[in-house]
Amino acid sequence: MIQRIKKYINKSEFVSNSLTLFTGTTVAQIIPVLISPLLTRLYTPGDFGVLALYMSFASVLSVFATGRYEMAIMLPKKDSDAVNVFFLSLIISMFVSIIVLLLVVFFHDTITLWSGNKRISPLLYFLPLSVLSLGSYKSLNYWFNRSNKFKNIAVSKVVATSSNSAISLASGVADKSGYGLVFGWIFGQLSSMLFLLRKMLIELKEVLKMLNELKLLHFLNDIENFRCLIFGRNY
Numbered sequence: 001m002i003q004r005i006k007k008y009i010n011k012s013e014f015v016s017n018s019l020t021l022f023t024g025t026t027v028a029q030i031i032p033v034l035i036s037p038l039l040t041r042l043y044t045p046g047d048f049g050v051l052a053l054y055m056s057f058a059s060v061l062s063v064f065a066t067g068r069y070e071m072a073i074m075l076p077k078k079d080s081d082a083v084n085v086f087f088l089s090l091i092i093s094m095f096v097s098i099i100v101l102l103l104v105v106f107f108h109d110t111i112t113l114w115s116g117n118k119r120i121s122p123l124l125y126f127l128p129l130s131v132l133s134l135g136s137y138k139s140l141n142y143w144f145n146r147s148n149k150f151k152n153i154a155v156s157k158v159v160a161t162s163s164n165s166a167i168s169l170a171s172g173v174a175d176k177s178g179y180g181l182v183f184g185w186i187f188g189q190l191s192s193m194l195f196l197l198r199k200m201l202i203e204l205k206e207v208l209k210m211l212n213e214l215k216l217l218h219f220l221n222d223i224e225n226f227r228c229l230i231f232g233r234n235y
Contacts, residue, residue: 017148017150020150020151020154021150024153028161031161031162035168035169038169039169042172043172043180046119047181050119050120050123050178051181053120054130055185057120057124058127058134061127061130062135062138065092065131065134065138066089066092066093066096066135069088069089070086070135070138070142072089073085073086073142089138090135093132094132097129097131098128100131101127101128104124104127104128119178123182126182126186129186129190130186133189133190134189136193141156143200144200149199152195153196155195156192159192160191163187163188163192164184164187167183167184167187168180168183169184171183
């Protein structure tokens with residue numbers, strides 16, 4: 001019976017890919033559950049509140065990080081077109097991160113006051129990095145989805161939670177400022193993005209061969225076409 005199941009899984013690409021993603025997601029969810037008793041002893045409810053506040057800032061801003069163009073990576077029939085959309089989304093992520101940095105620098109006190117929590121003040125300067133890492137991860141995630149390399153996606157989720165947990169625990173023991181949870185989350189998101197980026201750099205030569213500067217400029221000058229692809233002609 002077990003042998004039949006294994007043969008069925010090996011034959012079915014969909015089942016195999018689904019199990020790979022399921023396994024990675026499950027492991028990634030188990031790690032925080034296992035260390036949560038330790039974190040609750042090292043950090044106060046207020047520390048978790050700061051983490052939730054920072055995550056809300058980063059999550060909302062990350063929606064604009066790629067202009068939602070990462071969704072278009074899956075649409076083109078040709079990989080050469082998909083590569084150009086991928087690099088376009090990365091460029092937008094960098095641009096949005098710079099805008100976030102400028103907003104933080106010039107409106108730091110206003111944002112801190114608006115948040116209602118003074119402890120978020122020094123963490124605001126890390127928002128551009130979080131926006132860049134989250135936006136880039138989204139683009140990389142869609143690229144590996146298109147390439148059917150689901151193992152890399154699954155491993156990246158485990159890398160994120162394990163890095164997050166390790167930094168949070170280490171910071172909780174060594175530093176009593178309470179910012180370890182936020183630094184752990186930032187490092188976790190950054191490490192998962194860098195993991196996928198490293199995997200993509202391995203095949204960089206093949207990817208760059210498909211990159212067409214004229215097409216990329218065309219995409220930059222004709223952004224509305226991609227909005228129509230994603231949201232429909234009536235957008």
